Amino acid sequence: MNLPLELAPVESLEEKEAVARLYGEPLLELPKDLYIPPDALEVFLEAFEGPLDLLLYLIRKANLNILDIQMAPLTSQYLEYVEAMRATNLELAAEYLLMAAMLLEIKSRMLLPRPAREAEEELDPRAELVRRLLEYEQMKMAAARLDTLPRAERDFEWISVFVAEKVVERLPEVSLHDLQVAWLRIMKKARLTQHHRVGREQLSVREHMTAILRKLGDGAFVVFDTLFDHALGPAGLVVSFLAVLELVKEKLVHVTQNEAFAPIYVKLADGSRDDA
Incomplete structure (x- = not known):
């Protein structure tokens, strides 16, 4: 089977003698009205600093x-x-x-x-x-x-990084909802362990505040639930809860927890009225 051979294009005589090309067309000689400014072609010597x-x-x-x-x-x-x-x-x-x-x-x-x-x-x-x-x-x-030597903005870029001098552990704050959930849990346990009694009791919030301060007298953290005596019944538990709220209001105790939904702890304030 014979395949046709592709012959290379033969360069014409005009293309060989062309001095330049204009839009793809060969020019055999420069135009008569061609003007070349004197400064168009310059020889630049090596640059010296002095x-x-x-x-x-x-x-x-x-x-x-x-x-x-x-x-x-x-x-x-x-x-x-x-x-x-x-x-x-x-x-x-x-x-x-x-x-x-x-x-x-x-x-x-x-x-x-x-x-x-x-x-x-x-x-x-x-x-x-x-x-x-x-x-x-x-x-x-x-x-x-x-x-x-390495140069700023040529070899590298400056960046700013903020580094805290001291990292302080920030514990989650105890909200009113957390106290409410803890209080409902205490009331549920009290209803399961206490018989119903009909009677009239004279309960003092100040007395319960004093009793709670005695339990916190050593300055250690105490679990919130242990501050309530279930033997007092619902009325006594209500008064004890009001006493805790009053102590928090007067900034005499500090309420905290280690993380969300963790047990709540109560501690006697360090004598500063600013601690809450």
Whole structure:
């Protein structure tokens, strides 16, 4: 079975000679009225932070010893960079020109002959330049090391976490409904254990308050149910319950429980009128 072969498209002569494409169509020559602004094509040199940065770059590029700089080639390369910067319409800072003048002065001082006595006493004209280059290199290396350190909002983000200094256990509060349920449970138990008696009793809420305070005299927590004497009957239990409510109202006792639906405990207040 013979399959048809797919031949690669042959590029036409026009497409080979096209200098550009406009909407997919080949252009054989640029339009006569094409205008290219002078600043459309620019050559960007390496960005330098100042004349010392440029000098240090030239020294490292030429693999020169910073303590024994060859001023003639260094000055020539520096001036070439300065002229290139001026040719590309970049704003040339005055410090670059000042450094160029300094390099020319050092170069001229090294070229001029000097008497032997003056040559021994005079310092190397490059000494000040070398000192400034070494200090600048140290500062640049220190800045590079600082830049490698983690930086907020660049390498990480700050977050705020609230941490409580002290965690205080908060026990559930005893509501009126809890007291009502406990009271109904006591009344139900009293009806099951007490015979019905017909009589008239003189009961005092103050006396029952005093009796309850005696039971709480040691300052320990006492179960709410144990404060009631079932032998007193329903009337006595009612008076005892009113006595407990009166003690709570006067802030003489403290009523609490460990958790919801847990047994209720009663404790004598610590002499503070603010405890409830």
